[in-house]
Amino acid sequence: MSEAITPDDAARRRAFAEVVEPEIEVMLRVARSITGSAADAEDLVQESLVRAFRAIDRFDGRHPRAWLLTIVRNTNSNMHRRRRPIAVDDWELIHASRPAFGSVESPAAEEVYVVQELDGALQAAVAGLDPKFRSALVLVDVHDLSYAEAAAVLDVPVGTVMSRLSRARERVRKALGPTFTTTRGEQS
Amino acid sequence: MTGALRQMVTCHWTARRLQRYLDADPAAPLTPGEITRLEEHVATCERCSEVMRQHRLLHRALSLWSGRRPVDPASVDRMRTVLDDLIDGRQT
Numbered sequence: 001m002s003e004a005i006t007p008d009d010a011a012r013r014r015a016f017a018e019v020v021e022p023e024i025e026v027m028l029r030v031a032r033s034i035t036g037s038a039a040d041a042e043d044l045v046q047e048s049l050v051r052a053f054r055a056i057d058r059f060d061g062r063h064p065r066a067w068l069l070t071i072v073r074n075t076n077s078n079m080h081r082r083r084r085p086i087a088v089d090d091w092e093l094i095h096a097s098r099p100a101f102g103s104v105e106s107p108a109a110e111e112v113y114v115v116q117e118l119d120g121a122l123q124a125a126v127a128g129l130d131p132k133f134r135s136a137l138v139l140v141d142v143h144d145l146s147y148a149e150a151a152a153v154l155d156v157p158v159g160t161v162m163s164r165l166s167r168a169r170e171r172v173r174k175a176l177g178p179t180f181t182t183t184r185g186e187q188s
Numbered sequence: 189m190t191g192a193l194r195q196m197v198t199c200h201w202t203a204r205r206l207q208r209y210l211d212a213d214p215a216a217p218l219t220p221g222e223i224t225r226l227e228e229h230v231a232t233c234e235r236c237s238e239v240m241r242q243h244r245l246l247h248r249a250l251s252l253w254s255g256r257r258p259v260d261p262a263s264v265d266r267m268r269t270v271l272d273d274l275i276d277g278r279q280t
Contacts (some may be wrong), residue, residue, distance in 0.1 A: 006279055009256050013275035024267045028259045046270050053274045065234055115249045120247055140211075141250035147215040158215045166207050173242050 016056050019064045020049065021058055027068055030153055031141055034076050048075045063148065070152040118179055125175035136164035137172070198229050200249050210243055 007012070028047065048071045052059075054179035059067055126134060132154075139150040140161070147165075151158045173180070208216045209226055230236050236242070272278075 013277075016273045019270055020271055021268065024264055024271070025259050028263055028267065032259075038260060038263065042266060045267050049267065049270050049274060111218070115245070115252060118245065118249050122246070126250075128265045137250070141247055142253045144251065162207065162216060169207065169243060169246060173239075173246055176242070176246070181247070 003097050016053060017088075019061075020052065020068065023065050026065060026143070026145075027072055030069055030139070030145075031072055031076075033138065033143065034072070034153070044072060044076055047079065048072045051075055063109065064118065066146075066149045066152040069145075069149055073153055073155055118176060121176050121179045122172065125172040128175065129171060133164050133168035133171070136161050136169040141166055141169075195233070198225075199233060199236055202226050202229050202233070203239070206236075206240060206243065210247070211238070 027045045028041055031044040031048075032038055035041050035044055048068065051074075052068060052071050052143070055071070126137065129137065129186045135154060136150060139145045139153055140147070145153070147158045147161050150165075154161065156164075205218060205222060205226055208218050209223065230240055
């Protein structure tokens with residue numbers, strides 16, 4: 001027989017839902033990055049939601065996304081019964097999918113041209129990065145996480161995320177040097 | 189000579205803060221004074237202006253990758269159901 005839910009408990013549960021519901025999509029995106037599979041991502045997010053619910057009394061109400069992504073990371077580590085550095089390995093899958101233009105927003109035709117000119121060289125440059133630099137780049141620039149959120153996923157300090165991100169961007173920018181030069185006249 | 193040296197120092201100073209300026213992340217904000225100094229330098233320095241353009245373009249190109257593999261709405265719905273079950277006490 002289940003216990004009756006008190007009014008206080010009901011309010012607490014509603015507050016939990018209000019905090020968590022907007023973050024489900026980003027939890028799934030990051031979980032897919034970590035696991036490399038949509039099915040595994042769902043399992044991971046489901047287990048993370050259960051753990052978050054049990055831990056709601058320890059949540060201070062600030063930075064819910066970073067809190068939830070920390071739970072996703074720890075849950076993944078526990079599910080695999082080993083601790084290893086998180087690698088974000090889905091960028092190849094992202095890149096192999098259909099172009100985004102027109103599906104999410106409508107960039108200017110000029111921007112479409114410039115970005116498409118960069119695309120092949122960009123793919124090669126990102127592929128050539130060390131995985132720890134690539135992870136920071138994908139989480140912040142592709143998945144649009146903040147430094148703190150990326151730090152939560154990677155289990156490293158914010159300063160480490162910034163340092164890896166800076167190195168990753170600089171290496172990619174330098175690798176794209178000739179392509180950038182050819183796009184300059186087209187953009188202006 | 190002094191002017192060239194000052195310019196070089198300011199380019200170096202700018203390069204070290206460019207990422208924080210462009211990201212505007214709450215974890216690592218620049219001060220208003222730093223923002224003003226950086227913007228004034230970039231407005232007059234062709235090299236730093238070009239580096240900034242390249243970083244902006246790079247970020248834009250990468251951000252468009254996320255739209256290539258949107259999260260399956262059915263997945264989101266299933267996770268919402270899990271959440272509903274939790275708050276309704278059907279799953280603990």
